[in-house]
Amino acid sequence: MNLAYLRFDLRRMVRNKRLMIFSILMPLALFLVFGTHTEGARMDTGITAAAYVMVSMAMFGSMSAAMSSGGAIATERDGGWNRTLRLTPLKPYAYVASKVLLSLVLAIAPLVAVFVAGVAAGGVRLDTGQWTMVALTSWLGALPFAGLGLIIGYVATPDSVQPITGLTTMMVAAFGGLWLPVENMPDVMRDIARLTPAYWTGQTARSTLTSAGIDSRALLVVLAWTLVLGYIGLRRFRADTARA
Amino acid sequence: MQAVAGVDLIIGSGEVVAILGPNGAGKSTTIEMLLGLVRPDHGSIQVYGQSPYDAIAAGRVGAMLQSGGIIEDAKVGELVGLVAGLHPKPMPAHEALERAGIADLGDRVFRTLSGGQKQRVRFAMAIVPQPDLIVLDEPTTGMDVETRRAFWQAMHAETARGRTVLFATHYLDEADSYADRVVLMRHGRVVADGTASEIKAGVSGRTIRATVPDADLGRLAALDGVRTVETRGDVVLLQCADSDRVLRHLLDHTTAHDIEVWSPDLEDAVLALSDAEEAVA
Numbered sequence: 001m002n003l004a005y006l007r008f009d010l011r012r013m014v015r016n017k018r019l020m021i022f023s024i025l026m027p028l029a030l031f032l033v034f035g036t037h038t039e040g041a042r043m044d045t046g047i048t049a050a051a052y053v054m055v056s057m058a059m060f061g062s063m064s065a066a067m068s069s070g071g072a073i074a075t076e077r078d079g080g081w082n083r084t085l086r087l088t089p090l091k092p093y094a095y096v097a098s099k100v101l102l103s104l105v106l107a108i109a110p111l112v113a114v115f116v117a118g119v120a121a122g123g124v125r126l127d128t129g130q131w132t133m134v135a136l137t138s139w140l141g142a143l144p145f146a147g148l149g150l151i152i153g154y155v156a157t158p159d160s161v162q163p164i165t166g167l168t169t170m171m172v173a174a175f176g177g178l179w180l181p182v183e184n185m186p187d188v189m190r191d192i193a194r195l196t197p198a199y200w201t202g203q204t205a206r207s208t209l210t211s212a213g214i215d216s217r218a219l220l221v222v223l224a225w226t227l228v229l230g231y232i233g234l235r236r237f238r239a240d241t242a243r244a
Numbered sequence: 245m246q247a248v249a250g251v252d253l254i255i256g257s258g259e260v261v262a263i264l265g266p267n268g269a270g271k272s273t274t275i276e277m278l279l280g281l282v283r284p285d286h287g288s289i290q291v292y293g294q295s296p297y298d299a300i301a302a303g304r305v306g307a308m309l310q311s312g313g314i315i316e317d318a319k320v321g322e323l324v325g326l327v328a329g330l331h332p333k334p335m336p337a338h339e340a341l342e343r344a345g346i347a348d349l350g351d352r353v354f355r356t357l358s359g360g361q362k363q364r365v366r367f368a369m370a371i372v373p374q375p376d377l378i379v380l381d382e383p384t385t386g387m388d389v390e391t392r393r394a395f396w397q398a399m400h401a402e403t404a405r406g407r408t409v410l411f412a413t414h415y416l417d418e419a420d421s422y423a424d425r426v427v428l429m430r431h432g433r434v435v436a437d438g439t440a441s442e443i444k445a446g447v448s449g450r451t452i453r454a455t456v457p458d459a460d461l462g463r464l465a466a467l468d469g470v471r472t473v474e475t476r477g478d479v480v481l482l483q484c485a486d487s488d489r490v491l492r493h494l495l496d497h498t499t500a501h502d503i504e505v506w507s508p509d510l511e512d513a514v515l516a517l518s519d520a521e522e523a524v525a
Contacts, residue, residue: 004329012318080313084369086281087309088330089301 005090005098019068024110027061031114035122047209054118055206058138060178061110064169066103066142070149074161092241103146107139133208141201147229154236172198197225251434260403262423263412270432271412275381279307303331306375308366310382314354321350324368331373344368345398359386371402380411396422428514450487450507454500456480467493
């Protein structure tokens with residue numbers, strides 16, 4: 001696959017300070033607020049509260065980074081940029097693939113930032129196997145949100161895409177239990193949380209730290225969300241390409 | 245309503261061809277079909293024996309569209325580098341910038357450029373694939389006279405390398421000075437096709453300019469050999485198919501004086517051909 005488009009996107013994204021601040025500093029700050037001073041408390045599943053919050057915030061960071069790459073689509077779609085791209089060998093599918101890859105690349109920085117803070121400020125100690133599993137699940141957990149970003153990118157206008165993306169990210173993170181553990185909330189909030197993909201991606205990533213190991217049901221739900229959101233995103237993309 | 249119907253052109257390699265015509269003549273549609281941006285209702289389009297997409301993918305066609313279509317917050321070097329990175333056999337991006345005369349703008353964000361500079365960036369993006377055919381849709385829109393001249397100089401450096409150039413314009417002087425061949429379009433059809441001088445020669449007739457106080461315009465317009473009549477105060481401008489006959493009338497039957505007669509320039513030729521087309525339609 002040709003990586004020229006990914007490189008082109010990345011260089012501009014890194015220049016976009018607001019995006020970087022939102023996707024890296026926000027999960028980092030939330031971790032520092034909620035994840036430190038836990039005094040060694042443990043959740044019912046046996047993992048430390050600090051590790052629990054670290055994984056949740058890492059997931060939130062990778063999710064919001066993934067969503068932001070879809071926002072760029074709305075802007076690029078509006079200005080006739082896709083016409084210019086049609087004067088190059090880049091195939092429409094390669095464009096979308098490049099955007100999904102961009103989601104995954106953008107998700108790396110917030111993950112690393114939160115993990116480092118987890119060790120340095122939260123006292124989180126994991127073995128290599130646990131780190132690998134946590135990193136992998138919270139990184140690939142960005143995929144359903146890459147699909148959601150794609151949908152927003154093809155539905156929103158350049159003016160509306162930022163508020164829509166921001167609001168969706170916050171709603172999904174808050175109701176999905178990434179900001180505050182749903183385990184400590186009333187039943188109705190737990191039921192709502194289960195309706196969001198963020199709950200299941202968080203659950204999958206956190207479960208890798210429990211003695212019971214990865215929650216396979218949660219993993220399946222994440223896969224289902226990825227397929228559904230990816231499918232809708234691709235349909236929007238195809239409808240848009242046919243019109244152009 | 246068809247935008248384009250039955251455009252039949254054979255363009256040899258190394259030619260510089262101008263498609264000339266007023267807005268709505270079908271210039272852009274013809275170019276968009278050639279580039280695969282618009283599908284024809286009937287028939288098919290082939291460029292170098294393949295579909296427009298395949299010709300572009302092979303790096304044989306570079307194009308510069310009219311305004312819009314660029315990511316405004318990208319840097320010039322990034323834009324040209326992207327197009328280079330997507331094509332199979334590009335020239336280095338910095339070389340394209342140099343040829344377009346914007347080697348010093350590589351680090352500038354596209355949004356901050358002037359209109360003429362933006363067009364040069366588009367030009368660099370069109371030539372960086374090292375295409376055999378360069379297609380330009382109204383390339384000098386928004387350029388001042390100086391920039392326009394520099395642009396066409398850069399353009400000619402490319403044709404000297406054997407590239408074929410097809411450009412749409414509504415500036416007559418551009419077609420006249422820079423194209424080997426002019427294709428005149430109107431209402432989606434080709435009205436004339438040849439060198440600028442062939443097109444001028446193909447139009448018979450002259451223009452007469454005379455001062456005629458209290459001229460009877462109706463009478464003048466009705467004269468045999470008169471195509472159109474215009475007035476500017478006492479001055480009458482007559483486009484004539486047969487200027488001798490009109491002159492005789494002016495001298496014999498009116499008080500016309502300060503009479504001038506001249507041969508058509510390309511603009512007159514275009515008008516005449518367009519009017520002829522109108523009359524047929």
